[in-house]
Amino acid sequence: MTTSVLRDPTAEIAALKRQRLNPPTDLDGKVVALMDIGKMRGDEFIDRLEQLFEERGIATKRYKKPTNTRTAPSEMIQQIVRETDVVVVALSDCGSCTSCSTHDLNDLDQLGIPGVSILTDEFREAFSGQCEKIGFDGASIFTPHPMQNKTTEELHEFADSVMEEILTKITHTNLN
Amino acid sequence: MTGNHVIGELLLFLKQDCETCQLVRPVVGDLVKKGVAIQVYVQDDPTYFKDLTPLDDTSLKASFEWNIESTPTLIQTSGNGHSVRIEGWDKSGWRKIFQRKSLGSTLPDFKPGCGSKSREPGVYEHLVARYGDPGIAARKVELHKWEDEMETCFERGWTDGLPVTPPTDARIWKMLQGAGRNPDEIIGKVPPNLAPITVEKVAINAVLAGCKPAYFPVVLTALEAALDPIFTMHGLLCTTCFSSPIVIVNGPITKSIGMNWGMNALGQGNRANATIGRALQLIIRNVGGGIPGDLDRSTLGGPGKLTFCFAEDETDPTWEPLSVSRGFVEGENTVTLFQGDGIQGFIDQRSQTPEQITKSLASALLAVGHPKLAEFTNALLVLSPEHYEIYKREGWDRRKITNELHKEMIRPGSDLVQGANGIGEGIDKSRANEMVNKFWPEGLLIVRAGGQAGLFSAICAGWTGGRFRHESIPVTKKIRL
Numbered sequence: 001m002t003t004s005v006l007r008d009p010t011a012e013i014a015a016l017k018r019q020r021l022n023p024p025t026d027l028d029g030k031v032v033a034l035m036d037i038g039k040m041r042g043d044e045f046i047d048r049l050e051q052l053f054e055e056r057g058i059a060t061k062r063y064k065k066p067t068n069t070r071t072a073p074s075e076m077i078q079q080i081v082r083e084t085d086v087v088v089v090a091l092s093d094c095g096s097c098t099s100c101s102t103h104d105l106n107d108l109d110q111l112g113i114p115g116v117s118i119l120t121d122e123f124r125e126a127f128s129g130q131c132e133k134i135g136f137d138g139a140s141i142f143t144p145h146p147m148q149n150k151t152t153e154e155l156h157e158f159a160d161s162v163m164e165e166i167l168t169k170i171t172h173t174n175l176n
Numbered sequence: 177m178t179g180n181h182v183i184g185e186l187l188l189f190l191k192q193d194c195e196t197c198q199l200v201r202p203v204v205g206d207l208v209k210k211g212v213a214i215q216v217y218v219q220d221d222p223t224y225f226k227d228l229t230p231l232d233d234t235s236l237k238a239s240f241e242w243n244i245e246s247t248p249t250l251i252q253t254s255g256n257g258h259s260v261r262i263e264g265w266d267k268s269g270w271r272k273i274f275q276r277k278s279l280g281s282t283l284p285d286f287k288p289g290c291g292s293k294s295r296e297p298g299v300y301e302h303l304v305a306r307y308g309d310p311g312i313a314a315r316k317v318e319l320h321k322w323e324d325e326m327e328t329c330f331e332r333g334w335t336d337g338l339p340v341t342p343p344t345d346a347r348i349w350k351m352l353q354g355a356g357r358n359p360d361e362i363i364g365k366v367p368p369n370l371a372p373i374t375v376e377k378v379a380i381n382a383v384l385a386g387c388k389p390a391y392f393p394v395v396l397t398a399l400e401a402a403l404d405p406i407f408t409m410h411g412l413l414c415t416t417c418f419s420s421p422i423v424i425v426n427g428p429i430t431k432s433i434g435m436n437w438g439m440n441a442l443g444q445g446n447r448a449n450a451t452i453g454r455a456l457q458l459i460i461r462n463v464g465g466g467i468p469g470d471l472d473r474s475t476l477g478g479p480g481k482l483t484f485c486f487a488e489d490e491t492d493p494t495w496e497p498l499s500v501s502r503g504f505v506e507g508e509n510t511v512t513l514f515q516g517d518g519i520q521g522f523i524d525q526r527s528q529t530p531e532q533i534t535k536s537l538a539s540a541l542l543a544v545g546h547p548k549l550a551e552f553t554n555a556l557l558v559l560s561p562e563h564y565e566i567y568k569r570e571g572w573d574r575r576k577i578t579n580e581l582h583k584e585m586i587r588p589g590s591d592l593v594q595g596a597n598g599i600g601e602g603i604d605k606s607r608a609n610e611m612v613n614k615f616w617p618e619g620l621l622i623v624r625a626g627g628q629a630g631l632f633s634a635i636c637a638g639w640t641g642g643r644f645r646h647e648s649i650p651v652t653k654k655i656r657l
Contacts, residue, residue: 004325007343008315009334009380009462011371016317018333106331133320135332 017137021114023086023170031059032170033084033113035072037101038065042091044152045118045143048159049088049166056167065104068097072104080113086170087115093147098123102130105138116169118162120145139169186214186273187251189233189244192221194290196265197248203270203280204228212274219247219293239294240303246289264289301353305345311359312348314380329384334462336454336482340384351379354389355396357656363396364403366464367410368471373399373463378455381462385455390433391448393655394511395455398423398485401513401651402456408515408648411641413466418478418517419639422556423453423485424623426499427509429655430487437487439627442519442558442634453485478518488623495564495624496574502652509655514556514621515639515648520544524563525631530570533563534577537633538584542614544637548592548602550612554619554638554650557581560626563633578620585614616645 008016024030032053034046046062053060061083065072080087087108092098098119105117117138119127122145131138143158150158188204190197205227207214216230217238233239242251245263252260252273262269265287271279294303304310319328325342329335341347352359352375359376366373375396382395402409402421412419425435436446444450460466468477490497499510522540527533537557545553559577567577589610594602603612619642626633641648 004319004342004344006317006319006325006328007312007345007348007380008317009343009377009384009458011366011369011373011377011463011465012315013369013371013465016315016332018331110331133323135317135328 015137017131017135019137020139021109021112023114023172026171027058027086027167030085031061031083033080033087033115034060034062035080035087035089035104036062036064037068037089037092037097037104039068039091039093039097041148041150041155042068044155045091045147045159048156049090049163052159052163068092068094068100071100071107077104077107077111080108081111084113087113088118088166088170089115090118091120091143091147092117092123092127093120093145095123095126098126099130102127102136102138103134106134106136109136109138114170115139116141116166118143118166120147122146141165141169185253186212187242187253188214188216189219189239189242189247189249189251189292190216190225190228190230191219191247191290191293192224194247196287196289199283199287200248200265200280201225201228203283207274207276207279236294236299236303237307239292240300240307244292244294246292246295248289249292301346301350304349310345310349312345313359313374313376314348333467334384334458336457336461338482340458341386343380343383347383348376348379351382351387351389351392352376354392355656357396363399366399366403366459367466368414369463369465370410371463371465373459377463378459381458382451382455384462385458386447386451387455388433388447388451391452391455393657394425394429394433394448394452394509397511397653397655398452398456398513399459401511401653402460404651404653406647406649407513407651408641409460411648412515412639413460413464414471414473415639415641416473416475417640418474418476418480418637419515419641420478420481420484421453421456422480422514422516422636423456424498424512424514424556425452425485425487425510426490426497426504426512427655428507429509429657430490435487437489437625441486441489441625441627442484449485449487450483453483456485457481457483480516480518484516484518486625489561489625492561492564492568492624494568494573498621498623499652501574504652504654509657510652511655512621512650512652514554514636514650515641516554516556516636517639519558519634519636522633522635523631524633527566530567530572530577530580533566534580534584537563538581538614540635541581541620542585542587544614544635545640546601548594548596548599550587550592550603550614551616551619551645552643553615553640554621554642555615556636556638557620557622558626558634558636559622559624560630560633561624561628562631564624574622578622581620582613582615582617586611587614588612616642618649619645621650 216228217233218230222232250262357375361375435448524536589607589612592603593605
């Protein structure tokens, strides 16, 4: 299979990448999906995020992909679309997780659920590369890499340190 | 192309699937045996010509670069770009080039060749894209190895919700050949973003829509009509109403590109009808930025926003075509754009006289927009052959039908004012003592189309922008061929 080239049918006044959906202006009455991509230790990080949202009186629902090495099953995507308003996808610290979770973020965005993906620092380029390829201007937040060899407490500290940024990115436009 | 070739070099393009090439094979074989330097290129099966030590040109690269039109083609290169070229078998010509008086003595004097494989339908545009310069300026979107072209078009937001044809260089180049216009030419600014659009961008969107190159002049004209300020495409796109441009094509081009004006003319199934209308809509989406829910604020939209395009039936000489009624010469190709909604079916299987069918049609036309509104929208009446037949029998032509319909739609303002008959909607109360027309005198367009059987016509309500009589009107443009 060879690489093919198409030509842009648009006025080329916007970036080639599709802008992500505008998130809600606040989270009053909204439900935040906490989507565990199924990678080891991600659940510990998300446990803490769940607590942090709860402390702020923001409703959450948790979902867990069967494997980080594939995109989310469509039933799960549809369930998130039915049940929630915005999504936090976490925590990608490998190549396949990054590629698949970026597709998940894009798929949810196209079905009306804006969100943000949390990845480790090492996958900054992989995330932007995948976004480039699928033409999606996705939002991301980065935590330190590596995370697999950290204690639960340290993972919770990672979560604490990005919480404000998460809130900002799921309530403000154009802050990718 | 003379770059890598020595002056006076001999090149010969052959294909096995060509009788003339087979005929000259032994002649060339003798020359090669005698040590004559001749470079043979074979377009299909080099093994068939193996004694000529040919180059494999199954990629057609050399055939393209040497602009080969037929096989065999014998070329003697020269330094000034004017190489000698003989197509087919020409005994005296070949003898002159090879300077051998008895060359091919058993062969006829002449035998024409076959078409070059590089010129077969569907091939040349790919060679232009691969080996030439298609001259396309639009931004490239490079797909990675496993990316699906069709899905990419969806992902990038280039479609109306249905699959589109991926805009490759070969397809765009071929589309551009359909009109012979300069790809850089700017047609106008497309609302709502008022982005300038070139002929090339129109071609890209025509590819997306599934147009054939032969439709391209019609697409360009439809766009020119849409961008005429008096058509008010900007308002029509952003409106909360249902409307969109309805494209009506007149003239002999409708037949030559295979448009439908007969059975199911307003429906699906005809490529030209479907894709010309769709191309205009995709341009508005992709170039203008008219995205539903974004700046396209239509409350309900309508199926016409995917595509709504058809031809008028001009096969009955008693019927004056729409284009002629709008000031164009009979036989001129035109596009008329009407700001309208989907169809309201009109059923009348009982009227027998022109007077009866006029009253009947008028009663249905009065419902356009709202029965109590007047001079608020225009309307398009698509008159079916059987309904027209009732008029034709009594010699009623377009003008008479139009005038009589208008007369039947004059009503006392007292019945129509806001609040009358317990209905809030209606005309301004100040008009209670007037006799009120339903439409502006020029606001009822009639087109003849449809299958031969069926006492069914169609009414397309016009857009509410039509209430400003001189600010938003249908537009007709001549198609440049």
